[in-house]
Structure formats: structure tokens, C-alpha cells
Amino acid sequence: MRALATALLALLVLAAPAQAESIFVSAGTSSFAPRELDVLVGDTVVWRNNSLKTHNVQAESAGYDSGRFAPRSAVNHVFPATGVFPYVCTIHDGMTGQIGVFPLLLGGPGRPVQPGAFVALHVRAPEAAGQVTIEADTGAGYQPVAVPGPAEGGGHDGHVEPGTLHANVVVAQTTSYRAVSASGASPELRVEVSAGPALSLTAARPRAGRRLIDVRARPASPGTRVVLELRLRERFGWWPAARARLDRRSHARFTIRGHAGVPVRVVTVGPDWATVLSQSRVLRLRR
Amino acid sequence: MRHEWVAAVPTTWNIVPNGRDGIMGDTYEPAQTVFPTVVYRRFTKRWRRPLRNAPVASVDHDMIPGPLLHARVGDRLRIHFKNKDPNAPHSMHFHGVHYRPGSDGSYIPGFSGRGGNVKPGQTFTYKLDAGPDSAGVWPYHDHSPSMHESLAGGLWGALSIRGRHERRPDREFVTVFAAMQDFQTINGRAFVGNTPIYRARVGDRVQWDVLAIGDEHHTFHVHGHRWRTPAGVPEDTRTLGPAESFRVSWREDAPGTWLYHCHVEQHMAKGMIGIYQVSPR
Numbered sequence: 001m002r003a004l005a006t007a008l009l010a011l012l013v014l015a016a017p018a019q020a021e022s023i024f025v026s027a028g029t030s031s032f033a034p035r036e037l038d039v040l041v042g043d044t045v046v047w048r049n050n051s052l053k054t055h056n057v058q059a060e061s062a063g064y065d066s067g068r069f070a071p072r073s074a075v076n077h078v079f080p081a082t083g084v085f086p087y088v089c090t091i092h093d094g095m096t097g098q099i100g101v102f103p104l105l106l107g108g109p110g111r112p113v114q115p116g117a118f119v120a121l122h123v124r125a126p127e128a129a130g131q132v133t134i135e136a137d138t139g140a141g142y143q144p145v146a147v148p149g150p151a152e153g154g155g156h157d158g159h160v161e162p163g164t165l166h167a168n169v170v171v172a173q174t175t176s177y178r179a180v181s182a183s184g185a186s187p188e189l190r191v192e193v194s195a196g197p198a199l200s201l202t203a204a205r206p207r208a209g210r211r212l213i214d215v216r217a218r219p220a221s222p223g224t225r226v227v228l229e230l231r232l233r234e235r236f237g238w239w240p241a242a243r244a245r246l247d248r249r250s251h252a253r254f255t256i257r258g259h260a261g262v263p264v265r266v267v268t269v270g271p272d273w274a275t276v277l278s279q280s281r282v283l284r285l286r287r
Numbered sequence: 288m289r290h291e292w293v294a295a296v297p298t299t300w301n302i303v304p305n306g307r308d309g310i311m312g313d314t315y316e317p318a319q320t321v322f323p324t325v326v327y328r329r330f331t332k333r334w335r336r337p338l339r340n341a342p343v344a345s346v347d348h349d350m351i352p353g354p355l356l357h358a359r360v361g362d363r364l365r366i367h368f369k370n371k372d373p374n375a376p377h378s379m380h381f382h383g384v385h386y387r388p389g390s391d392g393s394y395i396p397g398f399s400g401r402g403g404n405v406k407p408g409q410t411f412t413y414k415l416d417a418g419p420d421s422a423g424v425w426p427y428h429d430h431s432p433s434m435h436e437s438l439a440g441g442l443w444g445a446l447s448i449r450g451r452h453e454r455r456p457d458r459e460f461v462t463v464f465a466a467m468q469d470f471q472t473i474n475g476r477a478f479v480g481n482t483p484i485y486r487a488r489v490g491d492r493v494q495w496d497v498l499a500i501g502d503e504h505h506t507f508h509v510h511g512h513r514w515r516t517p518a519g520v521p522e523d524t525r526t527l528g529p530a531e532s533f534r535v536s537w538r539e540d541a542p543g544t545w546l547y548h549c550h551v552e553q554h555m556a557k558g559m560i561g562i563y564q565v566s567p568r
Contacts, residue, residue: 026311029556033313050311052552234544234562236309236480240301274301274317 019163020126022046022076025097027055027069027089032097038187039079040105040124046076059087059099082184104132104179104186112194112277115172119191123148123165123179130182134167137176137188145169148179196268196278197221197250203264203283210255215266215280217250224268228254231263231282238265243273260287289362292330293354294369295377295429295442296337300324300351302470308478308558320477322468324440325372327353327379334369340444341461351475352463353427353444355496358384360422360451364415370405375433378403378411381446382530383425385416393430404431422450424496424534426463439467441475443500445532456494456536460485463498464505464527464549470558471549477558484561485547487539489568494536497527504528506550509563511541524550542567 020042026033029051039045047057049071057066057075062085066075079085079101089095105124113119125132135142148165169177174193179186197217204212215226224246229238244252254266267279303320307313328350329338340354358364364384370377380392380403390413394403402411428434428443445461460483463474470477487493497507508524514535515521527533548560 028311029552031556033311232480234480234484234564235305236478237305237307239480240304270317271299272301272317272321273299274304274321 020044020078024048026050027057029053030092030095032089032095035096036098036100038100038102038105041082041101041103041126042078042080043101044076044078045099046074048074054091055089055095056091057087058090059085061085062087062099100187102186103184104129104181106134106177106179106186106189108177108189108191111279112192112196113171114198114278115193117171117193118168119171121146121148121167121169121177121179121189123167123186124163125165125179125181126163126183132165132179132181134169134177134179136169137178142178142180144180145177194268194277196276197224199226199266199268199278199280201264201266201280201283203285205286206260209257211257211259211285213254213256213264213266213283215246215252215254217246217268220250221268222246222248222250224250225270225273226252227267227269227273228256229265229267230256230259231265240273260285288365289358290332290365290367291354291356292332292334292367292369293327293379294330294334294371295325295437296328296371297323297325297373298350300326300441300475302467302472302475302477303481303558304476305478305480307480309480310478310560311556319469322440324442325375325377325437326350326441327444329354330369334367334371351441352461352498353442355444355459355461356427356446358417358421358446358448359453360417360419360448362417362448364413364417366413366415367410368405368413369410370407373407375437376404376406376431377429377433377437377442378405378431379413379427380430381413381415381425381427382532383421383423383446383448385418385421386414390414391430392427394432394434417448421448422453423448424498424532426498426500426530426532428500428530438500441465441467443498445496445498447496447534454492457491458485458487458493459496460493461496461498462507462547463500464507464554464559465500466503471554473549473559473561479546479560479562482558482561485563486566487563488566489539489542491539492536493539494534496532496534497525498532499527499529501529503554504551505554505559507535507547508550509547510545511543512537512545539565541565 022044027049064077069075085099107122133144134146136145146167148167177189227240228242265282268277301321303315378392389400425446429437473482476482506526513521513523542565545563
């Protein structure tokens with residue numbers, strides 16, 4: 001489908017073999033986190049008991065029973081074959097989880113992107129994966145859109161993470177991707193394209209302890225819901241400090257007191273005032 | 288005579304605005320944490336303009352619980368209530384104060400008056416008296432035919448009544464324990480950073496108004512602090528069940544960032560925990 005407008009900037013595959021990794025699951029008081037986890041064939045899953053209770057892990061279909069493990073201890077299991085393996089703690093009712101074991105893993109941006117954005121996708125592939133291709137769901141089935149390669153030039157010191165392949169794609173609309181090799185496919189990765197406009201943010205110098213923050217949107221989007229967020233230590237993340245609707249000129253103004261040195265951003269949100277559609281750059285309020 | 292203007296208003300509520308359990312690192316999507324609900328909101332006279340439910344000095348978030356209503360023993364109260372929810376009847380039923388059956392705010396088919404079943408768009412004035420046995424903190428909540436859904440959604444608040452000559456504290460913290468959706472919440476929020484951040488300074492006289500709404504028992508615990516029971520016994524944890532309430536107070540002498548939480552572990556794991564910041568004098 002042409003509407004995908006999916007370009008690729010990819011090199012030939014010279015798959016340096018992926019190192020098998022240890023992936024951690026936290027056993028809490030009454031739940032595993034993350035509850036569902038996808039790993040690569042050969043990876044070791046480590047369950048760490050971060051609670052004050054004794055737990056166990058029984059994955060019948062994987063033929064694994066950890067036995068009881070005490071607070072602050074850990075158990076692990078290597079998953080040698082692909083499949084989906086549910087597991088339970090038989091000591092605590094309702095404490096369940098699931099490990100998906102795949103021949104390839106595909107990672108992406110983890111948040112909505114602007115239409116037409118360049119998006120970096122990363123593939124973890126095991127040794128002897130052979131040729132890897134990234135495919136996009138066109139609506140009429142999956143079509144190849146990119147051949148990922150080792151990172152171009154690597155990091156700042158030329159270091160290339162072994163076993164990780166990269167490709168950039170242009171995403172015009174919300175699309176599902178997967179990585180494919182002779183041994184199978186990765187789980188689907190959905191890249192959301194935000195419906196929100198691009199936001200520009202300016203903060204005035206504080207006067208009498210108050211600071212004005214102006215936000216403008218392009219393309220014009222009057223009426224769009226916007227939320228001013230502050231990244232506060234005591235909030236353990238981004239905190240919605242004020243909400244507004246863009247006016248006829250696609251502009252909104254927030255007034256905040258104090259908070260010198262704090263990172264701020266503005267996001268456009270859906271009708272629930274919580275689902276982020278697009279976000280401005282992060283601005284640090286000058287003292 | 289004290290007059291208060293309160294309305295039940297529809298809103299959208301987010302139990303976990305920062306999207307995470309800051310201690311365990313778990314993340315939550317808005318689809319898991321946002322829901323439409325109805326809350327009590329304080330208004331100016333004749334419901335002309337909405338106001339904050341709580342003074343900024345004490346709490347930095349709004350809407351749940353409803354307005355913190357104050358009175359002194361001997362006060363007469365007129366609570367003017369308007370139901371701005373277009374979809375369901377609501378009411379206000381007050382614990383701890385004196386009133387005639389017509390101001391009870393609960394629905395008994397064939398017996399209760401309009402006050403127990405205030406229909407969408409209608410108003411009712413509850414006439415209450417703070418008697419000598421009313422000093423303390425008490426819950427108020429919807430007791431209309433829709434009370435089971437609306438209590439689960441946060442249609443409740445606190446009434447704080449001081450003795451005739453009792454001093455006002457420097458800080459008053461309202462802490463309401465209630466299950467909400469799949470979370471255990473304090474003032475309708477779950478996990479540190481989302482639950483109220485209470486703030487005080489060394490030397491402040493702080494008062495905690497602690498309430499429980501719902502079907503479960505909770506234990507109120509504050510780190511680094513103790514208070515005394517009426518019998519003079521020091522404690523740092525106190526249990527309360529559905530619709531029970533109490534107040535504890537102390538003069539603040541412990542600077543730092545502290546945890547407060549329900550000590551039922553399952554509740555703590557599902558979000559019933561917050562932070563209390565005390566700055567040096």
C-alpha cells in the first residue's frame with residue numbers, strides 16, 4: 001500500500017550473533033511485573049523476589065518448576081524453544097504471568113510518533129538467524145519494507161551492539177511491523193501515529209514569581225485538549241499540572257508559579273485527558 | 288449559620304496520572320486508569336462558580352474527596368446541594384451531626400423526602416446542627432438510589448467539626464481510603480506521586496482526618512511519627528472499617544520525606560501509599 005510511504009535506509013545484513021541475555025521479572029507481593037514478557041530463544045528469564053513473601057514459578061508447558069524461593073532471592077530458566085509459556089505462583093492465588101519465546105524480537109519507539117516521522121526499529125536476532133527482513137502490515141497482509149543492518153557507524157565510539165540490527169522507516173499512519181527470518185517471525189510491533197499536532201513551546205522569564213508558558217500548534221487545531229506537564233521528583237514522573245483547550249489561533253497560555261529548574265512539556269491528549277497524542281519538546285524552566 | 292454550596296458534577300477521573308507505580312516500576316495505560324464518574328464540588332453562592340474542594344495549603348489535588356466542610360460545635364449548617372449529573376439521582380447523607388429525618392439524605396421508598404433522591408438538575412438544602420457530640424471528623428456521601436455506583440466512583444467527602452474553643456491546626460490533611468476500579472486508592476489516587484503529597488514544616492500543628500469508604504478495613508500508618516490515643520497510649524497505626532473515621536494530630540518535629548500508607552499489604556501493593564514531606568523550620 002503506497003499510503004504507507006515506508007522508506008528504508010538499510011544496509012546488508014551482517015548479523016553479528018545476539019548474545020543470549022538475562023531478562024528480569026519482578027515477583028511482587030501478589031503479582032509478577034511485567035506480567036507478560038517476550039524474550040529471544042536462548043534467553044534466560046530471571047525471577048527476582050522483591051516482596052516479603054515466598055513465591056514459586058511453575059510453567060507446566062515449559063516443564064519448569066522453580067520450587068519455593070524466598071524474599072531477595074532469585075530463580076531462573078533458559079527457554080530453548082519458541083512458544084508461549086504461561087506460568088503461575090501456586091502459593092498465591094491469581095499470581096500469573098506469561099513468557100513468549102520468539103526467534104526474533106522487534107523494538108521501536110514505545111510512544112506515538114508524528115505522521116511522516118523517521119522511526120528507528122531494532123531487531124534482536126540469534127546466531128545463525130540468516131537474512132532478516134522487516135515487514136509492515138499493509139492491510140492486505142505483510143509486505144517487506146526494510147532490511148535491517150548493524151548500526152551505521154555504531155555509537156559515538158564506533159561500538160556496535162552485537163546481535164542488534166537497525167532500520168529506519170518512515171511511518172505515515174499507525175502501522176504494525178514484524179521482523180522475519182527463515183526461523184520465524186517476531187511478535188507484532190504496533191507503531192502509533194499520533195493524531196495530535198506538532199507543538200512549540202516558549203517560556204517567558206518569571207515576573208513576580210509567575211511564569212507564562214505559551215504553546216502553539218501546527219497544523220491549526222483549535223479546540224484540541226492540551227496538558228501542561230512537569231517532571232517532578234516527588235511525583236516520580238510527568239505530572240499533569242494544568243489543562244486547557246487551544247483557542248481559535250491554536251494557542252494556549254499557562255501560568256505557573258515557582259518550579260525553577262523543573263523540566264516542562266505540553267502534550268495534546270484525547271477526550272480522556274490522559275491518552276497522549278503528541279508532545280512538545282522538553283523545556284527546562286530557567287531560574 | 289454556615290452556608291455551603293455543593294454540587295454533584297460529572298467528570299473524568301484518572302487514578303494514576305503519572306502512569307506508574309514509582310516504587311515497583313510497573314506502568315499503567317490510561318485505558319486502565321481513567322473512568323467517567325461523578326464527584327462533589329464546592330461552588331460559590333447559588334452554584335455560580337466552581338471552587339477548589341480543599342485549601343491549596345493542605346492538598347495539591349482536587350475533586351476527590353468532595354469539599355472539606357468545616358463547622359464548630361454549636362454551629363447550624365445549611366448545605367445547599369444541586370445535582371448536576373444528567374444521568375442519575377444523588378444526595379448528601381452526613382455522619383456525626385444532628386438533623387431531622389427530612390435532612391437525612393438517604394432513600395427510603397415511601398418515607399424519605401426529596402433530600403434522599405435529588406433528581407438530575409434539582410436542588411435540596413440539608414439542615415444540620417453540630418452538637419456537643421459532633422466534634423471530630425465524619426464522612427458524608429451519596430445515599431440515593433444510585434449510591435452503590437457513585438460511592439465506588441468517589442461521591443464522598445469529609446466533615447471536620449472542631450470544639451467550641453478548639454484551635455485550628457496549621458495543616459489539615461484529609462486521607463480517604465477506598466477501593467476504586469482495580470486499585471486501592473487514597474483520595475481516589477493510587478501509588479506514590481499520584482496519591483496526595485502532604486506537606487508541613489517543623490513546628491506546625493498537623494491534623495490528619497482519616498476515613499474509609501467501601502467494603503474493606505484499612506490501617507492508617509505514618510512513618511517516623513507517633514500520636515496518642517484518647518487514653519494516652521502512643522501508636523503509629525490505627526485500623527478503621529467502612530464509614531469509620533478519626534483524627535490524629537501532633538506538633539511536627541521530624542523533617543524529611545516520609546511514607547504514609549494502609550498497612551494491609553495487598554492494599555499497599557495496589558496503590559494505597561503516599562509521601563509526606565516535612566521541611567525544616
